[in-house]
Amino acid sequence: MEESLPQRCLDCLVRDKALCGSLGDKQLLDLSLLGRRKVVPKGSVVTWEGDDNPICANIVTGALKLQASTADGREQTVGLLFSGDFIGEPFEEESAVTAEALADTDLCIFPRSGFERVLDDQPQLERALLERTLKSLREARERQLVLGRKSARARLAWFLLSLPRGCDGTIDLPIARQEIADYLGLTIETVSRQFTDLRSSGVIDAERGGRRLRVVDVTALQDAAE
Amino acid sequence: MEESLPQRCLDCLVRDKALCGSLGDKQLLDLSLLGRRKVVPKGSVVTWEGDDNPICANIVTGALKLQASTADGREQTVGLLFSGDFIGEPFEEESAVTAEALADTDLCIFPRSGFERVLDDQPQLERALLERTLKSLREARERQLVLGRKSARARLAWFLLSLPRGCDGTIDLPIARQEIADYLGLTIETVSRQFTDLRSSGVIDAERGGRRLRVVDVTALQDAAE
DNA sequence: CGGACGCTTGAGATCCCTCAAATGTCGTGG
DNA sequence: CCACGACATTTGAGGGATCTCAAGCGTCCG
Numbered sequence: 001m002e003e004s005l006p007q008r009c010l011d012c013l014v015r016d017k018a019l020c021g022s023l024g025d026k027q028l029l030d031l032s033l034l035g036r037r038k039v040v041p042k043g044s045v046v047t048w049e050g051d052d053n054p055i056c057a058n059i060v061t062g063a064l065k066l067q068a069s070t071a072d073g074r075e076q077t078v079g080l081l082f083s084g085d086f087i088g089e090p091f092e093e094e095s096a097v098t099a100e101a102l103a104d105t106d107l108c109i110f111p112r113s114g115f116e117r118v119l120d121d122q123p124q125l126e127r128a129l130l131e132r133t134l135k136s137l138r139e140a141r142e143r144q145l146v147l148g149r150k151s152a153r154a155r156l157a158w159f160l161l162s163l164p165r166g167c168d169g170t171i172d173l174p175i176a177r178q179e180i181a182d183y184l185g186l187t188i189e190t191v192s193r194q195f196t197d198l199r200s201s202g203v204i205d206a207e208r209g210g211r212r213l214r215v216v217d218v219t220a221l222q223d224a225a226e
Numbered sequence: 227m228e229e230s231l232p233q234r235c236l237d238c239l240v241r242d243k244a245l246c247g248s249l250g251d252k253q254l255l256d257l258s259l260l261g262r263r264k265v266v267p268k269g270s271v272v273t274w275e276g277d278d279n280p281i282c283a284n285i286v287t288g289a290l291k292l293q294a295s296t297a298d299g300r301e302q303t304v305g306l307l308f309s310g311d312f313i314g315e316p317f318e319e320e321s322a323v324t325a326e327a328l329a330d331t332d333l334c335i336f337p338r339s340g341f342e343r344v345l346d347d348q349p350q351l352e353r354a355l356l357e358r359t360l361k362s363l364r365e366a367r368e369r370q371l372v373l374g375r376k377s378a379r380a381r382l383a384w385f386l387l388s389l390p391r392g393c394d395g396t397i398d399l400p401i402a403r404q405e406i407a408d409y410l411g412l413t414i415e416t417v418s419r420q421f422t423d424l425r426s427s428g429v430i431d432a433e434r435g436g437r438r439l440r441v442v443d444v445t446a447l448q449d450a451a452e
Numbered sequence: 453c454g455g456a457c458g459c460t461t462g463a464g465a466t467c468c469c470t471c472a473a474a475t476g477t478c479g480t481g482g
Numbered sequence: 483c484c485a486c487g488a489c490a491t492t493t494g495a496g497g498g499a500t501c502t503c504a505a506g507c508g509t510c511c512g
Contacts, residue, residue, distance in 0.1 A: 068371040071452040076374040078367040089364070091357055096364045123349055130352060131317055133359045138315070138322045140366035141304040145294040147373035148302040148411025152468070177491060185374025187469060192492055209476065209491045226297040378500070403459060413501060418460055435459045435508075 005032050012108070017084035018058040022128035030121065034114040039106050046087070046099040046107070053095040056088025056115045062105025063174055066097040067182070077183040078140070082174070086132055090116050102175055147185045150225075155184040156194040157224035160204070160215065169215040176211075198224070231258050238334070243310035244284040248354035256347065260340040265332050272313070272325040272333070279321040282314025282341045288331025289400055292323040293408070303409040304366070308400070312358055316342050328401055373411045376452075381410040382420040383450035386430070386441065395441040402437075424450070 005025060009032045015021060020028055037060070040046060047053060049068065059081055066079035066087075078097060081087055087099055090112060110118075119126045146158055159180060163171050173180075177195075181188045198204045203220045206213035215221055231251060235258045241247060246254055263286070266272060273279060275294065285307055292305035292313075304323060307313055313325055316338060336344075345352045372381055385406060389397050399406075403421075407414045424430045429446045432439035441447055 066367070068367055070371065070375055074375045076371040078370045089360060091360065092364075097367060119353075123352070126349070126352060126356060127345075130356045130359065133356065133363060134315060134317065137359060137363045137366060138318075140363060140370065141292070141294055141323060144304045144366065144369055144373055144411075145296065145302040147370055149296055149300045185370075188491080189470085189493085190468060193468095196492070414459080415461085415502085416500060419500095422460070 003029060005029065008035070008037055008108070012060065014058060014060050014084045018060075018108075019086050019125065019128050019132065020058065022124045023122060027122055027124065031110070031115075031118045031125070034110045034118065035108045037106065038109050039104060040101045042101050042103050042105075044101050046101065047095040047097070049095060049098040051095055053089055053092050054112055055109050056086070056090060056112050057107040057109040059083055059085050059087065060106040060108055062107075063102040064099050064105060065102055065175075065179065065183070066099055068097055075182050076185060077179065078143075079136070080175070080183065086129070088112060088115070090119065090129070102179065152184075152186055152190045152194050153197065154225050155186065156180070156191060156198070157221050159184060160213075161221060161225055165215060169218065171213050171215065173211045173213070229255060231255065234258075234261070234263055234334070238286065240284060240286055240310040244286075244334075245312050245351065245354050245358065246284065248350045249348060253348055253350065257336065257341075257344045257351070260336045260344065261334045263332065264335050265330060266327045268327050268329050268331075270327050272327065273321040273323070275321060275324040277321055279315055279318050280338055281335050282312070282316060282338050283333040283335040285309055285311050285313065286332040286334055288333075289328040290325050290331060291328055291401070291405065291409070292325055294323055301408050302411060303405065304369075305362070306401070306409065312355070314338065314341070316345065316355070328405065378410075378412050378416045378420050379423065380451050381412065382406070382417060382424070383447050385410060386439075387447060387451055391441060395444070397439050397441065399437045399439070 005028060009015065009020070009028060012018075012020070020031065023031065035058075040062075046057070046064065047055070061083055063083075064081045064085075064087060065077045066081065067075050068078050069075045080102075081099075087107075088110075089095060119129065146155055150158065160171060163174070165171050175183070177191050178188045180186075181191045184191065195204075195206070198221075199206055199208075201220075203215070203217050203224065204213050205216050231254060235241065235246070235254060238244075238246070246257065249257065261284075266288075272283070272290065273281070287309055289309075290307045290311075290313060291303045292307065293301050294304050295301045306328075307325075313333075314336075315321060345355065372384055376384065386397060389400070391397050401409070403417050404414045406412075407417045410417065421430075421432070424447075425432055425434075427446075429441070429443050429450065430439050431442050
C-alpha cells in the first residue's frame, strides 16, 4: 500500500501557488509529513526579531507583515506577505525580523530543521526557494529606492500601484493607515494627508477613512509615483 | 591525463571566500571552464538597470555599487559589494539594478546561462548561492529600517560601524562622500555636515575631507546609530 | 599658474514630523 | 433605539530636520 499525501495537501488552496508547487505528489510526501496547519489570529506574532527561529511556513490564507525596529521602538515594515508566500529564514538560528499577522492567518508550518533536511533532498524545492528569495531581494531593493529617495506622495502612489486592482480600478486596502505608514517610512498623519490630497485632486475616489478606493486616473497615479 | 583547474583558479585570491569555496577541485571544473577574468575600470558600468542581464560574476578585488534610480535621475545605492562577493541575478532576463565599479575591479565573469546550468548540476553551489542570497535579503531589510526610520546622524553612524575597523579604530572609507549620500538616502551636504558634527563632538578623529578616520568613542558612535 | 574636483560651510526654503484636537464608525450595553 | 466608549482616521498649527542653491576652501595635476 502506497503512502499518500495528507488530506490537507490534497485540499490545499495554495498547493500550486506556494513553494510546494515545485514538487510532484511523490516528492511532496516528505515535506507533507512535516507540515501542520495553524491559524494565527490577527495581531499575534509568529517570530520575534532577535529570538529563536524555529519555523518556516507557507501562508494559506491571510497576511503577515515583517517588521524591523530601532532600539527606541520605531518600526519599519520590511515586507508584506500574502496567500501563497513563504515565510522563514532557513539556516539561521536567530530571526532577523518580527512577523505579525495582519489578519487571521492560516499557516502551513514546518519546523525549520526538518525543512532544511527536505531542502537537502529535494533540489526542485531548493531551486524554487532560491528563485523566491531572489525575487524578495529585488523587491527589497526597490523599497530601498522608495524609502531613500521618494516623497510621501510618491511613496503612497507607489504602494497603491503595487496592490491588485480590479478592472474598474477598485482597490481593497489590505492594511490600515498606520500599517501603511510603517511600510512607507512615514507617519500616519502624513499618509492620511496624502490620501486626502489624492482624493481632492481627483486621482482616486474614496470615502473618507475607507478601506476601499477606486483609481480614477491611473496615469496621474503613475506620474505621482515618481 | 586528468583535466585540471586553470591557473587563475589555482592562484585565485578569493577561491575560499567566494561562492567557489563551496566546491571541491573536481566540482569546480565545470564552473572554471566558464569563467574569465576581466578588470573593469573605476566608474564603468557592469550591468544597466532595465537592460539585458547577461552575466554573473565573483569580485576578486575592487568594489561595486548596485544602484536603483527614479525616472528623474535621483539615485539610491541598494548594495555595496566587495572582494569575494557575488554579483548577478540568475534566472532573470533583465537586470533590476545598475552595477558600477567604485574602483578598478577584477571580476571573474560567467555567462548567466552557463552559470545557471552549473547551478543545475552542483547542489553545493546552489546551496551556497541560496545562503548568500538570504544574507543579502537580511541586509537589504536592515537598510530599509535605516532608510525609513533613522536620522542622518544615525545613518552615518550605522554606516561607519558597518565598515572594517582596525584595532586602533582606524577606518579607511571605501567610497566618497557623494557615494555615501547615495547609499544612505541623503545629500552630500548632509553627509558632510554629519561628518563635521561627529568630528567636533569628539566621536571620530579625522582630517577635514579625508578618507581615513579613527573612531575615538565607539560607544558614542553606537549610541548615535540608534 | 589655473582649472578641475571633492569637500565643507552658509542661508533660506520645504517637506514631513510632532503634538493636539476633532470627526466618524462600530460594537456594546442600557 | 440611543448613549457611550473605543478605535481609526482626519485635520490643524507649529517646529525641526533635511534639501536646495550658492559660495568658499583645499588638493591635485596638467
